[in-house]
Amino acid sequence: MSSTADQLVISSDPNHPANLIPSLCAKFWTLGWVTGTGGGCSIRDDDLVYLAPSGVQKELMKPEDIYVLSLKAQPPHPSPRTYLRSPPIYKPSQCTPLFLAAFTRRGAGCCIHTHSQWAVLVTLLLEQQGNSSSRVFEINNIEQIKGFGRGMTKRGNLGYHDTLRIPVIENTPHEEDLTEYLEAAMEAYPDTYAVLVRRHGVYVWGDNVHKAKTQCESLDYLFQLAVEMKKLGLPWISEVTQIAPQRT
Amino acid sequence: MSSTADQLVISSDPNHPANLIPSLCAKFWTLGWVTGTGGGCSIRDDDLVYLAPSGVQKELMKPEDIYVLSLKAQPPHPSPRTYLRSPPIYKPSQCTPLFLAAFTRRGAGCCIHTHSQWAVLVTLLLEQQGNSSSRVFEINNIEQIKGFGRGMTKRGNLGYHDTLRIPVIENTPHEEDLTEYLEAAMEAYPDTYAVLVRRHGVYVWGDNVHKAKTQCESLDYLFQLAVEMKKLGLPWISEVTQIAPQRT
Amino acid sequence: MSSTADQLVISSDPNHPANLIPSLCAKFWTLGWVTGTGGGCSIRDDDLVYLAPSGVQKELMKPEDIYVLSLKAQPPHPSPRTYLRSPPIYKPSQCTPLFLAAFTRRGAGCCIHTHSQWAVLVTLLLEQQGNSSSRVFEINNIEQIKGFGRGMTKRGNLGYHDTLRIPVIENTPHEEDLTEYLEAAMEAYPDTYAVLVRRHGVYVWGDNVHKAKTQCESLDYLFQLAVEMKKLGLPWISEVTQIAPQRT
Amino acid sequence: MSSTADQLVISSDPNHPANLIPSLCAKFWTLGWVTGTGGGCSIRDDDLVYLAPSGVQKELMKPEDIYVLSLKAQPPHPSPRTYLRSPPIYKPSQCTPLFLAAFTRRGAGCCIHTHSQWAVLVTLLLEQQGNSSSRVFEINNIEQIKGFGRGMTKRGNLGYHDTLRIPVIENTPHEEDLTEYLEAAMEAYPDTYAVLVRRHGVYVWGDNVHKAKTQCESLDYLFQLAVEMKKLGLPWISEVTQIAPQRT
Numbered sequence: 007m008s009s010t011a012d013q014l015v016i017s018s019d020p021n022h023p024a025n026l027i028p029s030l031c032a033k034f035w036t037l038g039w040v041t042g043t044g045g046g047c048s049i050r051d052d053d054l055v056y057l058a059p060s061g062v063q064k065e066l067m068k069p070e071d072i073y074v075l076s077l078k079a080q081p082p083h084p085s086p087r088t089y090l091r092s093p094p095i096y097k098p099s100q101c102t103p104l105f106l107a108a109f110t111r112r113g114a115g116c117c118i119h120t121h122s123q124w125a126v127l128v129t130l131l132l133e134q135q136g137n138s139s140s141r142v143f144e145i146n147n148i149e150q151i152k153g154f155g156r157g158m159t160k161r162g163n164l165g166y167h168d169t170l171r172i173p174v175i176e177n178t179p180h181e182e183d184l185t186e187y188l189e190a191a192m193e194a195y196p197d198t199y200a201v202l203v204r205r206h207g208v209y210v211w212g213d214n215v216h217k218a219k220t221q222c223e224s225l226d227y228l229f230q231l232a233v234e235m236k237k238l239g240l241p242w243i244s245e246v247t248q249i250a251p252q253r254t
Numbered sequence: 255m256s257s258t259a260d261q262l263v264i265s266s267d268p269n270h271p272a273n274l275i276p277s278l279c280a281k282f283w284t285l286g287w288v289t290g291t292g293g294g295c296s297i298r299d300d301d302l303v304y305l306a307p308s309g310v311q312k313e314l315m316k317p318e319d320i321y322v323l324s325l326k327a328q329p330p331h332p333s334p335r336t337y338l339r340s341p342p343i344y345k346p347s348q349c350t351p352l353f354l355a356a357f358t359r360r361g362a363g364c365c366i367h368t369h370s371q372w373a374v375l376v377t378l379l380l381e382q383q384g385n386s387s388s389r390v391f392e393i394n395n396i397e398q399i400k401g402f403g404r405g406m407t408k409r410g411n412l413g414y415h416d417t418l419r420i421p422v423i424e425n426t427p428h429e430e431d432l433t434e435y436l437e438a439a440m441e442a443y444p445d446t447y448a449v450l451v452r453r454h455g456v457y458v459w460g461d462n463v464h465k466a467k468t469q470c471e472s473l474d475y476l477f478q479l480a481v482e483m484k485k486l487g488l489p490w491i492s493e494v495t496q497i498a499p500q501r502t
Numbered sequence: 503m504s505s506t507a508d509q510l511v512i513s514s515d516p517n518h519p520a521n522l523i524p525s526l527c528a529k530f531w532t533l534g535w536v537t538g539t540g541g542g543c544s545i546r547d548d549d550l551v552y553l554a555p556s557g558v559q560k561e562l563m564k565p566e567d568i569y570v571l572s573l574k575a576q577p578p579h580p581s582p583r584t585y586l587r588s589p590p591i592y593k594p595s596q597c598t599p600l601f602l603a604a605f606t607r608r609g610a611g612c613c614i615h616t617h618s619q620w621a622v623l624v625t626l627l628l629e630q631q632g633n634s635s636s637r638v639f640e641i642n643n644i645e646q647i648k649g650f651g652r653g654m655t656k657r658g659n660l661g662y663h664d665t666l667r668i669p670v671i672e673n674t675p676h677e678e679d680l681t682e683y684l685e686a687a688m689e690a691y692p693d694t695y696a697v698l699v700r701r702h703g704v705y706v707w708g709d710n711v712h713k714a715k716t717q718c719e720s721l722d723y724l725f726q727l728a729v730e731m732k733k734l735g736l737p738w739i740s741e742v743t744q745i746a747p748q749r750t
Numbered sequence: 751m752s753s754t755a756d757q758l759v760i761s762s763d764p765n766h767p768a769n770l771i772p773s774l775c776a777k778f779w780t781l782g783w784v785t786g787t788g789g790g791c792s793i794r795d796d797d798l799v800y801l802a803p804s805g806v807q808k809e810l811m812k813p814e815d816i817y818v819l820s821l822k823a824q825p826p827h828p829s830p831r832t833y834l835r836s837p838p839i840y841k842p843s844q845c846t847p848l849f850l851a852a853f854t855r856r857g858a859g860c861c862i863h864t865h866s867q868w869a870v871l872v873t874l875l876l877e878q879q880g881n882s883s884s885r886v887f888e889i890n891n892i893e894q895i896k897g898f899g900r901g902m903t904k905r906g907n908l909g910y911h912d913t914l915r916i917p918v919i920e921n922t923p924h925e926e927d928l929t930e931y932l933e934a935a936m937e938a939y940p941d942t943y944a945v946l947v948r949r950h951g952v953y954v955w956g957d958n959v960h961k962a963k964t965q966c967e968s969l970d971y972l973f974q975l976a977v978e979m980k981k982l983g984l985p986w987i988s989e990v991t992q993i994a995p996q997r998t
Binding site: 043237 | 483
């Protein structure tokens with residue numbers, strides 16, 4: 007690698023996006039989030055967007071596999087010719103327009119897409135409940151909810167008694183066709199940092215890599231907990247039927 | 255190791271089959287696919303077939319443990335004398351004729367055999383349903399289905415709404431006796447890249463190591479998901495009772 | 503780092519608290535105990551208390567991230583000004599007063615706080631049973647119970663037939679508000695080495711790092727076992743309906 | 751370490767028992783077999799027996815922590831004075847007489863003791879079924895059964911259709927008191943390579959480290975599978991209601 011374009015992905019800094027995406031994806035692989043080339047991760051550094059290619063084994067990715075494009079130069083849905091750097095042997099990820107939606111509409115610095123089974127099972131359980139309640143995942147009164155920001159225009163994180171709401175969109179045969187529904191969900195839920203995709207997985211973003219990753223971890227924790235709660239007959243939403251704090 | 259035969263397994267290239275089989279098997283061990291010497295993996299490089307021996311701890315395998323045989327020289331069911339290289343202290347794997355079936359009948363470049371519990375449980379659940387439906391695992395409308403090729407003679411991968419069908423064959427007391435049933439299943443399902451073996455595990459192959467591994471990961475994901483769906487009362491096959499995409 | 507305060511966290515000894523907290527937290531992350539910046543760990547070395555900051559990715563923590571405060575100099579609930587060393591970019595953990603309660607009231611040398619899903623599920627299952635029995639987790643006749651000390655003022659560990667009792671306190675919107683309830687539970691259960699927090703997680707301590715960690719592991723094992731027992735219809739408390747030992 | 755006794759545990763060979771026990775125990779820790787200092791592993795090399803001490807964190811063990819004793823010099827139940835080497839800061843494991851039973855009565859070369867939750871749950875499920883059937887775990891028609899030897903006096907391994915039988919003994923308050931029941935189970939089941947201990951775990955042995963470890967892995971696989979089968983309403987023992995092999 008020696009062209010000007012290649013310089014975009016060469017750095018000795020482990021926190022450079024071209025190094026960080028492979029190390030994050032390797033970690034996500036061990037969590038079951040990006041099995042069998044599914045899922046992915048994109049980082050925005052000011053105007054530059056770093057993206058993994060389509061169809062790679064996520065735990066084996068290397069900096070030279072990374073695509074780079076300029077956010078300013080993008081039409082709403084980018085085509086391959088607008089990439090600043092394209093690895094010759096790959097195709098760009100079909101998730102690209104979805105990652106870009108998080109960057110352009112929410113000012114996110116990082117967006118993670120997982121195929122976590124817990125996310126998929128939550129969307130199936132909601133579907134099972136019928137049409138009216140199936141389009142949003144809701145849970146409250148769990149400490150881990152505090153791992154989420156209140157919203158782009160609000161300060162601080164959700165509280166313990168707040169209800170976390172994650173919208174669910176229906177899956178489409180072609181991943182890029184999800185974009186308009188993802189964008190619609192972002193408008194309908196202006197404070198959400200995540201959108202579930204039925205029978206598919208979840209998109210989670212944050213202001214930076216730290217926030218996107220920790221929000222994604224907290225959400226996956228809540229999805230897994232919710233599935234286990236369902237197996238044990240425990241409801242996801244509880245009244246704050248406060249058991250009065252005990253004194254001795 | 256210094257004989258001509260040993261040269262077949264000596265290479266400094268991590269992607270040489272004799273290096274790749276041990277590193278893949280170590281990874282598979284952490285996934286629970288090759289517990290207690292069960293399961294295995296074989297790679298074909300043009301005419302040469304690389305195989306793990308029988309009865310080794312899969313996470314501890316070394317290049318010098320690898321068998322090599324020539325595909326051209328093989329009768330349908332190879333006997334030990336046809337090996338180009340045989341490690342002195344081992345016996346060849348009983349899976350050998352099954353791996354060869356994937357290479358000769360499908361032109362596969364890699365074949366993986368796992369004892370994954372999810373695969374076994376799926377075959378048990380199918381058996382529980384009775385005779386008529388028990389011989390094929392079917393699932394549709396799950397994004398991860400896109401991780402499979404449409405078939406040897408077809409281009410591209412399955413789509414989201416396509417039904418993935420994996421035939422199930424009955425187990426036999428001796429693993430090599432599975433060969434004729436595996437081959438029959440290959441004929442009955444000319445597009446399949448995998449065959450489940452009841453109460454035993456699964457064989458998965460692909461054009462190359464990348465495709466075999468990622469298809470095996472995607473399939474194991476779907477088997478695990480299917481078992482969890484069963485626990486939660488969710489059907490594996492769904493009508494595309496399309497919940498109309500929401501608009502806001 | 504070169505100030506006198508920074509010397510508190512610089513050591514080449516892997517067992518120095520400032521090195522041990524990051525390595526323990528990285529291990530806890532792989533166990534799912536400190537997902538998404540939740541949970542944490544504090545070590546006391548005589549008068550000095552070492553604490554992780556708030557909101558960090560626990561598997562990425564470094565010695566220079568560690569807070570240090572003097573136990574003697576502490577009012578009951580410390581304020582930031584009493585820290586001997588404060589990393590400039592962080593905030594102290596909200597768990598601090600809870601960790602201090604274990605140090606001052608129990609003479610503990612280490613306290614671990616996890617958000618383990620097994621702990622949360624156990625508190626939810628107890629809540630489901632209703633008010634009277636929901637405030638203490640009880641299990642007996644499981645070998646792993648021997649992993650707990652009998653109590654601060656008693657010698658040795660619990661026996662196989664002893665009932666392990668872990669009190670449960672209700673969660674509060676602000677973590678520091680848990681302190682008075684944690685302290686009340688410590689008074690009500692003078693021999694306990696752990697307190698569950700409903701819908702939140704667990705605090706576990708011990709005389710030293712070894713004891714806190716191994717007690718926390720044993721407890722998490724019992725919580726997971728208890729959840730699986732519930733799924734299978736197995737009661738947590740059994741009469742010693744001794745099946746007479748078999749003779750042949 | 752420089753005494754003659756210390757020479758017993760100093761070796762640069764990774765397969766020396768004093769090196770192998772720590773590396774095996776670290777691996778077992780990641781499998782959940784030796785959580786919270788529970789469980790352990792012992793290796794016999796001719797007349798010498800290598801043992802882990804009591805109460806150590808199994809993933810942190812070092813060669814210098816290892817006890818060594820001479821098998822010939824042992825009375826049936828060894829006392830500390832008979833150790834050839836005793837690390838000064840530890841106590842010998844309470845499992846010692848049970849490991850010795852496998853060495854003296856079965857000629858085993860390695861014995862592993864796990865607290866695996868799957869083993870514990872299997873014993874609880876058997877107990878739930880009532881007295882008569884609760885004293886032996888039986889499973890058949892699962893490929894992984896082939897991972898077990900037929901018995902000390904027999905050649906080869908179990909076949910697919912054979913029923914694997916693992917006796918269950920009741921737990922006792924003191925681990926060393928299990929010895930007589932373990933020995934009685936060995937007599938009642940002269941071909942078994944493992945004994946389950948109710949509400950406690952399992953002892954598994956083999957002619958050498960390889961066989962003990964792979965048999966232990968295969969057994970843990972079967973215990974986990976059995977628990978999942980129970981959740982899904984699938985019986986552990988099946989008639990060979992052979993679904994006739996399909997032809998196409």
